[in-house]
Amino acid sequence: MSRFGRSGPPPIRDTYSLLVLNITFRTTADDLFPLFDKYGEVVDIYIPRDRRTGDSRGFAFVRYKYEDEAQKAVDRLDGRLVDGREMMVQFAKYGPNAERMYRDDHRGRDSRRRSRSRSGDRYGRDRYRERDHHRRSRSLSASPDDYKRRGRDRSPSRSRSRSYSPDDDRKGGRDSLSPARRSTSRSPRKTPPPRKTPPPREGSPARRNDDRSPVGRNDDRSPVRRNDDRSPGSRSPST
């Protein structure tokens, strides 16, 4: 997988993790390796992937051996066009281990200032301030589906337990007929669906007991509506 070559993450002695964001979903560690390796010694590169789909999340972690090299890579690779997309390189913050905290300037390699009139602010990450968008659409869209599917295959015993719940029961029953019915009334207009052939419950070959829902009957009942009609005209003053 994203492993660099060994069957596991290398020991974190003094390696610094860089977070690469804004990379294409098809970019792999192998693609970033030659890019980052050119600026310093890359210890390992890891790209978190989705366990359901297996696709990369769009960001990768590049582990450098020295901070100065990592910093250099950040300045050089940050904003670099990769696969047609600009990848943002920055030091990892929430790493599994705060290895970054161990950064010591006395190493000697830090001779060069990290500031170096870098044009970091030039791009500015604020341009993405509109992050209000969905965080992980794929994650959310796949979650419910997975759970639902498994729930069915789960075990009949569990289903029964849920059936007892009035809420679940009603939902499940309606869910089955929901899509079908909605299709008919999918008309752009607000016209109510014309009742074709009233379903004779007695002649129904299949058991449609579920159809008999108190809600449906309630729908027919519109006490409010009647009240309204009789308000304006029917109102006949006795005196």
Next chain:
DNA sequence: GTTGAGCGTT
């Protein structure tokens, strides 16, 4: 087939 802010182990 899609997506686009963020933070990591198969």
